[in-house]
Amino acid sequence: MHLHEVVQIVLYLFFLLALTPVLGLFMAKVFNGGHTWLTPLLRPLEKAIYRLAGIDENTEMRWSTYVWALLIFNFIGFVVVFVMQMIQDKLPLNPQKLPGVSMVLAFNTAVSFMTNTNWQSYAGETSLSYFTQMLGLTVQNFLSAATGVAVLLALTRGLTRRSLQTIGNFWVDLVRTTLYVLLPLAFILAILLLGQGVVQTFSPSLHIQTLESHTQIIPLGPAASQIAIKQMGTNGGGFFNANSSYPLENPTPLSNFFQMLSLLLIPAALTYTYGIMVNSRRQGWVIFAAMMVLFLMGLMVSLWAEYGYNPVTGIAGSMEGKEVRFGVTNSVLWATATTAASNGSVNAMHDSLSPLAGLVAMFNIMLGEVIFGGVGAGLYGMLIFVIITVFIAGLMVGRTPEYLGKKIEAFEVKMSMLAVIAPSLVILVFSAIACVTDAGLSSLGNKGPHGLSEILYAFSSAGGNNGSAFAGLNANTTFYNIMLGIAMLIGRFAVIVPVLAIAGSMANKKNAPFSAGTFQTDNATFVVLLVAIVIIVGGLTFFPALSLGPIVEHLLMLAGHVF
Amino acid sequence: MRHLFSALRLFLIMTVLTGIIYPLIITGIGQIVFPRQANGSIITVDGKIKGSELVGQKFISSRYFWGRPSAIDYNPMPSGATNFGPTSVGLPNALQQCRKQFEDLDWRAVPSDMLFASGSGVDPHLSPDAARLQINRIAHVRGFRVEQRQKIVDLMEHLIETPQWGIFGEPRVNVFLLNVALDQIK
Amino acid sequence: MDSIKKSPKLFDQAIILRALVDTFVKLDPRWQIKNPVMFVVFLGAILTTATVIHELTGGKSDMFNIQITFWLWLTALFANFAEAVAEGRGKAQAESLRKMRTKTVARRFVNGQEEKISATELKVGDIVVCEANDVIPGDGEVIEGIASVDESAITGESAPVIRESGGDRNAVTSGTRVLSDKIIIRITSEPGNTFLDRMIALVEGAKRRKTPNEVALTILLGALTIIFLLVVVSLLPFDIYSEKAAGMMKSHSSLTLPVLVALLVCLAPTTIGGLLSAIGISGMDRLIRHNVLAVSGRAVEAAGDIDVLLLDKTGTITLGNRMAMEFVPAPEVTEERLADAAQLASLADETPEGRSIVVLAKRDFGLRGRNIKELGARFVPFSAQTQMSGVDIPAMDGRSARSIRKGSLEAIRAYLIANGAENQVSSMSMHVTQMIGTDIAWSGGTPLVVIENLEILGLIQLKDVVKGGIKERFEQLRAMGIRTVMITGDNQLTAASIAAEAGVDDFIAQATPETKLQRIREEQAQGRLIAMIGDGTNDAPALAQADVGVAMNTGTQAAREAGNMVDLDSNPTKLIEIVEIGKQLLMTRGALTTFSIANDVAKYFAILPALFATLYAVSGANGPLAALNIMKLASPQSAVLSAVIFNALIIIALIPLALRGIAYRPRGANAILLRNVMIYGIGGLIVPFLGIKVIDILVIALKLA
Secondary structure, eight states, rough: OOOOHHHHHHHHHHHHHHHHHHHHHHHHHHTTTTOOTTHHHHHHHHHHHHHTTTTOOTTBBBBHHHHHHHHHHHHHHHHHHHHHHTGGGGGOOOOOOOOOOOHHHHHHHHHHTTTOOOOOOHHHHOOOOHHHHHHHHHHHHHHHHHHEEEEEEEHHHHHHHHSSOOOOOHHHHHHIIIIIHHHHHHHHHHHHHHHHHBBBBBOOOEEOOOTTOOOOOOOBBBBEEEEHHHHHTTTOOOSSTTTTSSTTSSSHHHHHHHHHHHHHHHHHHHHHHHHHHHTOHHHHHHHHHHHHHHHHHHHHHHHHHTTTTEETTTTTEEEEEETTTTTHOOOOOOOOHHHHHOOOOSSSOOOGGHHHHHHHHHHHHHHHHHHTTTTTHHHHHHHHOOOOOOHHHTTTTTTTEEEEEEEOHHHHHHHHHHHHHHHHHHHIIIIIHHHSSSHTTTOOOSSSSSHHHHHHHHHHHHHHOOOOTTTOOOOOOOOHHHHHHHHHHHHHHHHHHHHHHHHHHHHHHOOOOOOOOOOSSSHHHHHHHHHHHHHHHHHHHHHHHIIIIIIIIHHHHHHTOOO | OOHHHHHHHHHHHIIIIIIIIIIHHHHHHHHHHHHHTTTEEEEETEEEEEETSSSSSOSSSTTOOOOOTTTTTOOOOTTOOOOOOOTTTTTHHHHHHHHHHTTSSSSGSSHHHHHSOOOSSSSOOEOHHHHHHHHHHHHTTTOOOOOHHHHHHHHHHHOOOOOOOTTTTTOOOHHHHHHHHHHHOO | OOSSSSOOTOOHHHHHHHHHHHHTTTTTTHHTTTHHHHHHHHHHHHHHHHHHHHHHTTTOHHHHHHHHHHHHHHHHHHHHHHHHHHHHHHHHHHHHHHHSOOOOOOEEEETTTTEEEEOOOOOOOOOEOOOTBBBBOEEEEEEEEEEEEHHHHHHOSSEEEEEEETTOOOOTTTEEEEEOOOEEEEEEEEEEEHHHHHHHHHTTTTTOOOOHHHHHHHHHHHHHHHHHHHHHHHHHHHHHHHHHHHHHOGGGGOOOOHHHHHHHHSOOOOHHHHHHHHHHHHHHHHHHHTTTTESSSHHHHHHOOOEEEEEEIIIIEEEEEEEEEEEETTTTOOOOHHHHHHHHTTTOSSSSHHHHHHHHHHHHHHHOOOOHHHOOOOOOOOOOTEEEEEEOOOOTTOOOOOOEEEEEHHHHHHHHHHTTTTHHHHHHHHHEEEEEEEHHHTTEEEEEEETTTEEEEEEEEEEEETTTTTTHHHHHHHHTTEEEEEOOOOHHHHHHHHHHTTOOSSTTOOOOHHHHHHHHHHHHHTOOEHHHHHGGGGGGHHHSSEEEEETTTTTTTTHHHHEEEEEEOTTHHHHHHHHHHHHHHHHHHHHHHHHHHHHHHHHHHHHHHHHTTTTTTTSOOOOOGGOOOTOOOOOOOHHHHHHHHHHHHHHHHHHHHHHOOOOOOOOOOOHHHHHIIIIIIIHHHHHHHHHHHHHHHHHTTTTTT
């Protein structure tokens, strides 16, 4: 590594740290209904939206109502994107005259964008019209991200309210998040990306004769607007197949830096927002710290592995699957960030990462997408681990465990474990099925243990709603489109529903005051415990599978084996 | 039911807002403020569109600088990579290929980016070292004299893009721009 | 008769024997399914047994599989044993209690006629009579008479107690014996539901329900077991893939059913799963050894969560008796004269208060005791009407007659008025104010006025004496995050002074049952959990309202019904121990859970390399994953066997810890956490590495694998 590469990482961490309280404070004001500099501009629009939609912004919902509203809204999104893809040949803005998408692929993509996974079984430039990308995918990029934030807000309210039945209004949370947070940020990022060379046009693909007189088709489209929210909303589904490694999606190192930063920006800032909303900034920083520790641990291992020597090629720091303008460091930093956040966009091919760097990427997802994680989803996922940590460690101080003064009892433990088991079940069982079926095995792009890694990665990515891939696996088959689609649904809603249930039950509880006998959750000890629990739960669940995938591949690679 | 109608109406409003108004505003700004970038950073030679500055092209002739290996033969419909895993037999095979290209060199001296395929399949860049390796071949094939060869060297060094602001990214040279300029050398 | 106090040792031979039998009785699936973790072990053992039987009938005998099966059954049995031992201790106690529930005959009054019926036929509201040597046939209230009762059968206390009608000492318990006199009792509990019956059920653990935290923990452990089940189930397809990818023959697989089951059992949190109920039972047991009966485990657990302790001043914080601290003479009266008069008035006063005056007089002025009889003195004892005591000494040997009285300000005032000395009253008030200002009350004393022949001599300062060590105890409680509130009938000033001296956080002066109840509600509204101790009927509402209400055994039936614990010693300080037991119970569960989960790391490093030792091997040698065998275990078989054996033995090894509870010192949450994480978290990581390695060496030495 060169000095300028180290500086890039330090700068990246610095900006992330510096922007966290700035954006966090802004979001706290927005979510608490406070006045921000955007209020004069957007408040009339917000009111108009409620009026047009027939929503009373002052009515609060019980948790069960909140769940229904969320499910209905998401289901509408799914249906619209599903149908839109299949009839895109009859819709406008299709200059390439692309045909309608097949039903299984349409199902996979619709689920994928509804669940904030944004797994790409599709290849944007060859299968989706501009209409679908704009009115289908871009819209879902906003709404699925806003859904994640809404769930987090509901949980936060649950943790802070005392003896109340309601946890907020889903519509209001959704609209505020979209209007005040996602749209302005996406707007800024889109302009920055435009300046760097990301395309934004409704012209069809360019057919050209190259300098050497070969024919080349350069796909274009309204990309900048979609890529901006794809990064900000931890969606990650690219406008183009090769995602952010494709030069027109991510043209320069600077555009790369903006995209990487926006990838973790909202999830990181939400920890600060959370701190404000629970009246203890320390609680927010503790979670930020735990996430940062996990992130840095992964980054270190990845960098070490990726710059390491591969006896198979006789080369250290391979450029396979990477772009020259980004180099190894930016590729590894992106890979770590995109898997830590449940973003899933890539600027280098994860399939070609060294085994241990691939392991880190996979493990980041397997941990439950809680290292910053998805917008809203990462924090509520981490709060599930907080509850589990508080329960186990809290018993050890000799009291019924409490978090923020709320007792953690059988119901919360049950729901938390449900939220942990569901994605694990998807990853392990679905991967196991793929391993012993021809339909599962025939899509593999690599043989040997790496093939198992491809399967594991695919279902981790779907179950964790990440969306990145070991792309050697051909996922556009009936088997994978359906299995991954189901995996995404379980990974999303089998977590959201328990989280909202916890929100409801917590809101109803009394708030025990803090005393010297209370287990503290705002100090360094808790950071260590939280990190340990996240790693241990993830490690115990996935160590056997990983040992047959990346770990054995690493050992075989050191021995110079190829498959 | 009340929620269903609210949901439908809200979904419609949000679609208009984020799926129509927002992309149209961005398109407007792009076309007005950054028209070159928004339309693909097109390079024209003698009035003809010869490609995008940002999208790599296939160069097989020995007269040109070769770009990186590409899994899609530089035809991005769709873009993509080899996706060879680190223990894939594809990697040593690819090396075998490259060894043929650089028979006269110790292939271990060839930078990694020249040996392995890019992520997008249309990486427009090479590391400066990978470009430098090719200067002798090009000068030889083009029958350049010493001072013309020096012009290639100067040209290349001139076109090297250092990290943005001295920090971001890696030093690199755009193969397409390099080859366009190469043709200008008299 | 054995008293409860003489609780059996941790491992009594008889208990162990009985537990061994129960260990096998508990293999009943209906019993096993109550504990999801151990149920998985149970099913696993059955599966491997079936495999072994299948192999044996097929003519094969695989010693390895047989050994695995053997140890899996042992794992299940060890957990049963832990539970049985914990229960056995209670059962032994129940046995001795049951002995006294022999056929008691009740003498029931019906329409003024006495009839003899069996105690089991008694109904609520029946009136029975008990005389000396009768066993009281049922729980009830004394409605007439007074008697001394031997309650040692229940309390273990040999000194008889007084039971009388009216007041707070009217409750009698079935199974206790009247020693003297005759009492008439109204029965207040159905037969089979007497205090004794409930006590037997409790110590036996017959109606033991899981406590809230135990339920939550069981869910956590069950969920972890499900995760590990997923891990093990999915491992087989992953292994099939890997073997195909490696190009090996399928028959090379070391992933047999017994090995998979062994892996699952090792990963599942069997240590805590196996000991969980033993921990809960022994928590109750520890309470019983402190002579406290809890109506439910829930109450014990709640004790650990207590934020505020309401403590009665008398008997808990102070010794219960006020002591004379100082003589404060009136103007123009010498201190010695005051002391002399006070001593005379107290010589025949056998109360601790009176004795303390004599002691003070001797200490300060060397006044020796005099024979009151020689003086011809007549002692005037303390009575409820007069609220004072004293002595009348007739005129003798030229000395004039002396009439000395001592009593509270109010009592003396009334006495003076009654004797026509109103003039003295106003001067008395003045004197007293002069003498003490507000000094005595401020320092926690109560003034006692001494008069001789209607002349005020001065005051004796009486003061509550705070128990030794109680202040330190409260400091510990504070460190644990528990606030103490003192309840006293004293006035504000006195209460404040004692509160400061004892180091309580707060106090309620001039407390009435209503103010207690009020205070409890206020604290609870703020989310706090409250414990209190009480005895009187008027304490019942507060006892019922408190999260942990400890009734004294000497108290009324109403109080005992209202609380959720009964302290057989009737010792108010017990509340502190109850809280500690509650905390220790939760800590033990948390610590063993942490230990159990931490253990899994080592087990992976033992079993995984063993399973995949030959996978991707180049030529007969070990495959790459053998590198994970960092313990350098001898062979795949020995590794799996060692892990299973360790997993089983650790349950047995930790039974004493589960029964005793982990070491507990009252400290702040952070200190406790750090200590437990170090011992059970870090220790839990390291111990199995060492243990499995040692077992592996033994297994090889004994040629078991």
